[in-house]
Amino acid sequence: MPDTPETRSFRLGVAGPVGTGKSSLIATVCRELATELRLGVITNDIYTDEDARLLRSAGVLDPERIRAVETGACPHTAIRDDVTPNLIAVEDLERDFAPLDVVLVESGGDNLTATFSPALVDAQIFVLDVAGGGDVARKGGPGIARADLLIVNKTDLAPYVGVDVEQMVKDAETARDGKPVIALSRTDPASIALLTAWVRSMAHVVRTGDHTPVDPGPMAPHSHIGENGEVITHVHTH
Amino acid sequence: MGNAELVAMMLADGRLPTGGHTQSGGLEPAVRAGLGADGRQLADVAAYVRDRLRTTTRVEAAVAVLTRHMALALSGTKVAPGDKNVPESPEPVALVEAAWAARVPSHVVRGVSRRQGRLLLRLARRVWPGVSTYLPNDGEIARPVVLGVVGAVTGLSAEQVARTVAYDDAQTVISASLKLLPVDPADAATWLAGLHDDIERLVKDVAPLTRVDEIPADGAPLIDVFAHHHAIERMRLFHA
Numbered sequence: 298m299p300d301t302p303e304t305r306s307f308r309l310g311v312a313g314p315v316g317t318g319k320s321s322l323i324a325t326v327c328r329e330l331a332t333e334l335r336l337g338v339i340t341n342d343i344y345t346d347e348d349a350r351l352l353r354s355a356g357v358l359d360p361e362r363i364r365a366v367e368t369g370a371c372p373h374t375a376i377r378d379d380v381t382p383n384l385i386a387v388e389d390l391e392r393d394f395a396p397l398d399v400v401l402v403e404s405g406g407d408n409l410t411a412t413f414s415p416a417l418v419d420a421q422i423f424v425l426d427v428a429g430g431g432d433v434a435r436k437g438g439p440g441i442a443r444a445d446l447l448i449v450n451k452t453d454l455a456p457y458v459g460v461d462v463e464q465m466v467k468d469a470e471t472a473r474d475g476k477p478v479i480a481l482s483r484t485d486p487a488s489i490a491l492l493t494a495w496v497r498s499m500a501h502v503v504r505t506g507d508h509t510p511v512d513p514g515p516m517a518p519h520s521h522i523g524e525n526g527e528v529i530t531h532v533h534t535h
Numbered sequence: 536m537g538n539a540e541l542v543a544m545m546l547a548d549g550r551l552p553t554g555g556h557t558q559s560g561g562l563e564p565a566v567r568a569g570l571g572a573d574g575r576q577l578a579d580v581a582a583y584v585r586d587r588l589r590t591t592t593r594v595e596a597a598v599a600v601l602t603r604h605m606a607l608a609l610s611g612t613k614v615a616p617g618d619k620n621v622p623e624s625p626e627p628v629a630l631v632e633a634a635w636a637a638r639v640p641s642h643v644v645r646g647v648s649r650r651q652g653r654l655l656l657r658l659a660r661r662v663w664p665g666v667s668t669y670l671p672n673d674g675e676i677a678r679p680v681v682l683g684v685v686g687a688v689t690g691l692s693a694e695q696v697a698r699t700v701a702y703d704d705a706q707t708v709i710s711a712s713l714k715l716l717p718v719d720p721a722d723a724a725t726w727l728a729g730l731h732d733d734i735e736r737l738v739k740d741v742a743p744l745t746r747v748d749e750i751p752a753d754g755a756p757l758i759d760v761f762a763h764h765h766a767i768e769r770m771r772l773f774h775a
Contacts, residue, residue: 343772344770344771344772345769345770345771346769366557366774367557367771367772367773367774368556368557368772369556369557369558369559369711369714369772369773369774370714370772370773371556374556375556375557378550378552379550379552379553379554379555379556380552381552381553381554381654381657381658382554382557382654382774384657385650385653385654385657
């Protein structure tokens with residue numbers, strides 16, 4: 298089978314810890330954009346094909362356009378150190394449903410340091426949720442600090458878990474040096490519009506060739522208390 | 536060409552990005568069927584590897600050895616343009632692939648090997664571009680065939696090729712056992728060391744083969760049955 302670069306889609310990764318709402322975010326994107334963009338989805342379930350099934354049963358996309366890739370209990374490896382199985386799944390999907398505009402690749406939920414290799418995706422979304430704790434954004438990490446888009450999800454739950462969404466978003470913005478942050482709730486149409494506008498504009502940027510994938514990098518910025526009691530944050534170069 | 540010993544080490548290293556982390560060598564469905572008895576008979580894992588070395592893995596190693604042999608025989612032949620007696624370059628490799636397929640009755644097992652072969656081919660064409668003399672840029676080709684071609688273009692001996700196949704299969708099963716059963720990693724390494732004689736016996740048997748019809752046809756029907764169960768299993772960690 299020859300390479301067919303003309304069928305190359307915009308490959309968008311979705312990473313973040315388990316349970317933050319990655320599948321639900323992908324279902325939302327599909328529901329909102331399936332009529333204007335030709336979409337495909339690859340999931341990396343850790344133990345089942347649950348995520349793929351959830352998306353198929355959501356009825357937002359032709360079930361054949363949603364494929365699951367096993368990761369041998371190594372979700373981190375599958376999106377970072379050895380992307381080959383995912384890459385082949387993406388390319389096969391692009392070939393079988395050519396032409397596709399966007400292929401979303403969902404990481405099997407991992408920890409705060411798991412980010413996609415630029416060899417697999419053109420851009421990546423990192424998903425946190427308020428229920429995971431208001432301090433997570435401040436703790437930082439490569440995905441939080443440098444993913445193309447950070448989502449603070451489930452903002453509608455904030456009153457029940459005692460999280461100040463505005464403060465969490467502010468912490469995230471500080472950690473991200475101006476890169477976009479969206480406070481998302483599936484019950485808030487305005488926030489969904491922000492998400493779909495970002496996907497649309499990113500797809501356009503990638504398609505016109507004006508985008509260079511940015512590697513969030515595997516090493517997390519790291520803080521400790523200096524001798525004089527002040528908090529020092531830095532990134533190791535090794 | 537580099538150093539053959541180092542190439543063999545690279546091929547045997549699970550960190551080589553060829554999707555090895557997605558494989559359990561059939562251990563996951565075997566455990567589901569009772570191997571290891573929920574952790575009460577962990578030595579079953581080593582016995583399972585030994586069974587594979589005597590059956591399916593023996594076939595795979597012989598196929599890799601024959602592919603290497605055919606590729607080398609081809610590259611050593613000075614071909615006159617239009618010489619009808621010498622086959623087109625990819626044909627001998629296709630011949631070995633067909634011989635492999637005839638010895639692997641399960642379409643699921645063939646599918647897994649061909650997918651893993653595709654992953655290895657993808658890497659090999661970047662790292663060892665010489666493989667493209669014998670193989671297409673992309674395609675579902677049995678993994679031992681791709682490995683045999685890599686061996687031919689990097690100067691591996693028949694023994695090194697056979698040993699790489701055998702060691703890789705053993706290590707795939709044993710490292711997967713750490714995720715599937717309550718195994719102490721030091722015990723796992725001890726099992727692997729204990730299998731060295733079995734691996735070397737396999738190497739000694741298949742390395743001298745030079746004819747396709749000498750490839751053994753050993754099979755393990757239960758491994759095939761497990762593979763078929765696994766292919767439709769919902770709850771699984773490993774692809775196969």
